[in-house]
Amino acid sequence: xxxxxxxxxxxxxxxxxxxxxxxxxxxxxxxxxxxxxxxxxxxxxxxxxxxxxxxxxxxxxxxxxxxxxxxxxxxxxxxxxxxxxxxxxxxxxxxxxxxxxxxxxxxxxxxxxxxxxxxxxxxxxxxxxxxxxxxxxxxxxxxxxxxxxxxxxxxxxxxxxxxxxxxxxxxxxxxxxxxxxxxxxxxxxxxxxxxxxxxxxxxxxxxxxxxxxxxxxxxxxxxxxxxxxxxxxxxxxxxxxxxxxxxxxxxxxxxxxxxxxxxxxxxxxxxxxxxxxxxxxxxxxxxxxxxxxxxxxxxxxxxxxxxxxxxxxxxxxxxxxxxxxxxxxxxxxxxxxxxxxxxxxxxxxxxxxxxxxxxxxxxxxxxxxxxxxxxxxxxxxxxxxxxxxxxxxxxxxxxxxxxxxxxxxxxxxxx
Amino acid sequence: xxxxxxxxxxxxxxxxxxxxxxxxxxxxxxxxxxxxxxxxxxxxxxxxxxxxxxxxxxxxxxxxxxxxxxxxxxxxxxxxxxxxxxxxxxxxxxxxxxxxxxxxxxxxxxxxxxxxxxxxxxxxxxxxxxxxxxxxxxxxxxxxxxxxxxxxxxxxxxxxxxxxxxxxxxxxxxxxxxxxxxxxxxxxxxxxxxxxxxxxxxxxxxxxxxxxxxxxxxxxxxxxxxxxxxxxxxxxxxxxxxxxxxxxxxxxxxxxxxxxxxxxxxxxxxxxxxxxxxxxxxx
Numbered sequence: 001x002x003x004x005x006x007x008x009x010x011x012x013x014x015x016x017x018x019x020x021x022x023x024x025x026x027x028x029x030x031x032x033x034x035x036x037x038x039x040x041x042x043x044x045x046x047x048x049x050x051x052x053x054x055x056x057x058x059x060x061x062x063x064x065x066x067x068x069x070x071x072x073x074x075x076x077x078x079x080x081x082x083x084x085x086x087x088x089x090x091x092x093x094x095x096x097x098x099x100x101x102x103x104x105x106x107x108x109x110x111x112x113x114x115x116x117x118x119x120x121x122x123x124x125x126x127x128x129x130x131x132x133x134x135x136x137x138x139x140x141x142x143x144x145x146x147x148x149x150x151x152x153x154x155x156x157x158x159x160x161x162x163x164x165x166x167x168x169x170x171x172x173x174x175x176x177x178x179x180x181x182x183x184x185x186x187x188x189x190x191x192x193x194x195x196x197x198x199x200x201x202x203x204x205x206x207x208x209x210x211x212x213x214x215x216x217x218x219x220x221x222x223x224x225x226x227x228x229x230x231x232x233x234x235x236x237x238x239x240x241x242x243x244x245x246x247x248x249x250x251x252x253x254x255x256x257x258x259x260x261x262x263x264x265x266x267x268x269x270x271x272x273x274x275x276x277x278x279x280x281x282x283x284x285x286x287x288x289x290x291x292x293x294x295x296x297x298x299x300x301x302x303x304x305x306x307x308x309x310x311x312x313x314x315x316x317x318x319x320x321x322x323x324x325x326x327x328x329x330x331x332x333x334x335x336x337x338x339x340x341x342x343x344x345x346x347x348x349x350x351x352x353x354x355x356x357x358x359x360x361x362x363x364x365x366x367x368x369x370x371x372x373x374x375x376x377x378x379x380x381x382x383x384x385x386x387x388x389x390x391x392x393x394x395x396x397x398x399x400x401x402x403x404x405x406x407x408x409x410x411x412x413x414x415x
Numbered sequence: 416x417x418x419x420x421x422x423x424x425x426x427x428x429x430x431x432x433x434x435x436x437x438x439x440x441x442x443x444x445x446x447x448x449x450x451x452x453x454x455x456x457x458x459x460x461x462x463x464x465x466x467x468x469x470x471x472x473x474x475x476x477x478x479x480x481x482x483x484x485x486x487x488x489x490x491x492x493x494x495x496x497x498x499x500x501x502x503x504x505x506x507x508x509x510x511x512x513x514x515x516x517x518x519x520x521x522x523x524x525x526x527x528x529x530x531x532x533x534x535x536x537x538x539x540x541x542x543x544x545x546x547x548x549x550x551x552x553x554x555x556x557x558x559x560x561x562x563x564x565x566x567x568x569x570x571x572x573x574x575x576x577x578x579x580x581x582x583x584x585x586x587x588x589x590x591x592x593x594x595x596x597x598x599x600x601x602x603x604x605x606x607x608x609x610x611x612x613x614x615x616x617x618x619x620x621x622x623x624x625x626x627x628x629x630x631x632x633x634x635x636x637x638x639x640x641x642x643x644x645x646x647x648x649x650x651x652x653x654x655x656x657x658x659x660x661x662x663x664x665x666x667x668x669x670x671x672x673x674x675x676x677x678x679x680x681x682x683x684x685x686x687x688x689x690x691x692x693x694x695x696x697x698x
Binding site for chain 2: 043044045046047050051052055079086087088090091092093120124128131132133134145147152153154155173174195196235237241244245261262263264265267277279280282308309311388390393394411
């Protein structure tokens with residue numbers, strides 16, 4: 001039974017824009033700290049980058065050499081998520097595989113960087129790795145075990161949404177923020193458009209944009225120029241569960257170097273480009289062929305498995321990149337921008353980040369809201385196992401019954 | 416490329432959108448392309464270049480403004496989340512896995528029906544009609560949540576199950592297991608290989624089911640049987656639920672559920688297994 005105590009109630013109403021992973025975790029964090037929460041999502045919950053992400057629960061090993069701090073944060077968060085949302089995680093660990101000589105040479109630096117970031121990586125003999133995951137390339141030279149796993153992206157985020165809903169957060173899908181209202185340099189409220197196209201004015205004391213790759217669009221409503229680069233990546237799924245462990249190339253982060261198993265699928269990813277807009281991004285044939293080639297290096301025969309689907313989603317890189325290479329150089333770390341200095345006091349933008357650290361992203365944003373309001377409330381989202389994502393549907397149905405979430409009618413009984 | 420007329424349910428009528436798409440394009444890819452286009456035009460921000468990563472070429476609309484796309488649900492785009500179910504040309508399907516090439520070929524117009532040639536307009540364009548899943552909670556457009564289909568899934572049902580072992584050596588020793596105690600639901604207490612259940616809770620099975628009496632539905636009964644199989648401790652409770660009047664006895668064996676399931680869960684098989692177990696218990 002999910003029934004965490006609310007330690008104190010606050011009058012302030014906080015509007016969260018974005019119903020992806022970070023917005024979901026933020027709505028829960030704020031509700032648990034006793035705030036009144038309104039979450040707005042212009043489409044279905046998790047219909048942006050969250051749902052379409054690769055599905056890797058990152059131990060942080062991928063980032064250990066390049067960015068120690070985000071690696072450490074991934075490791076801490078992976079343990080928390082395994083504790084509070086176990087039903088949305090296939091946890092089987094992962095293997096970083098050296099296929100080429102230069103990758104084998106990378107092993108010592110990789111393992112020591114992991115250990116320094118608090119990730120208990122360790123080298124295991126190549127023969128042992130292949131006994132555990134026989135699909136690995138027989139040319140495997142060295143292999144390193146790490147505590148990686150697989151996330152069901154939709155169900156992870158929806159579990160946070162369920163928790164927020166259980167605490168009374170008002171969450172509105174297919175409801176877009178279309179205008180922001182300020183007075184005397186302070187945020188006052190905004191205009192929203194509901195699923196039926198009706199517009200209404202709503203009041204709130206703070207606005208947190210957790211719109212990910214859409215942060216630029218949300219910022220523009222308040223006349224802000226948000227430094228964000230939508231950076232699409234493509235993934236390809238084939239049918240068949242080629243491994244249980246996440247398989248990665250033992251090399252600095254690159255394209256097509258991670259194979260994530262999930263249910264009855266095996267998913268190779270990713271690529272990284274840049275886009276002006278995060279909408280309508282689809283994979284190209286060249287990307288799909290490239291990913292198949294890369295997957296075959298890791299797991300020979302991958303491309304011969306039955307094709308299932310290919311998709312793309314825009315990462316929300318925090319910063320501006322003039323080229324793809326510059327995009328690669330941008331850290332996957334996250335930050336909270338306080339727009340008080342730009343004449344919009346009470347508005348914040350959560351930028352950057354990754355699915356694995358969604359709870360830490362939410363904590364940072366909620367901390368900023370508390371500091372702005374002069375309220376001291378600790379983050380307690382690591383303390384309680386979350387309710388099932390299935391209770392979100394029941395909650396949405398209750399909301400619909402109150403006439404606040406669209407027409408809410410029952411669709412016809414026969415096809 | 417293939418010329419497509421998308422007729423999308425929107426309130427009492429249909430919004431009609433046309434476009435040219437690659438034959439291997441999914442229905443969802445087409446909706447995403449049309450929606451991105453319409454939203455960009457609404458913002459007055461259409462650029463000739465389009466996104467850097469390859470979008471489907473903009474549909475040729477002969478200079479007419481892009482029509483608004485009615486609301487639809489989507490998330491993972493690879494048949495994993497179960498949100499994008501819709502009735503596509505009469506058949507409950509996932510929009511992310513249904514390609515125009517499949518819709519161009521003979522296909523049943525209703526669950527269990529004979530395959531028939533697709534509808535085409537006088538110019539030969541493929542007509543694709545999208546309706547919301549029946550028995551769902553309608554939000555707007557074709558966005559409907561399969562709330563009722565999932566309501567009776569038992570709270571103790573574990574979404575995890577042992578992975579296919581396939582003769583592999585056990586997972587390596589794991590120093591982080593102590594830090595994150597193992598999931599204990601569904602009898603999974605050993606640190607073995609795990610995976611999610613096949614069911615993605617999309618509700619296509621319930622949407623296709625013709626049973627008109629109160630019925631918890633195929634998805635819930637499949638979950639009940641999976642939990643019974645995985646965890647003997649819960650078997651009695653699961654059979655009790657299956658025996659309810661709105662449980663296995665309400666099933667009329669149409670088997671549409673098994674035909675439309677995109678994950679080969681075969682809910683009809685699980686209902687039969689529950690019947691067998693109930694009969695065995697009665698003896």
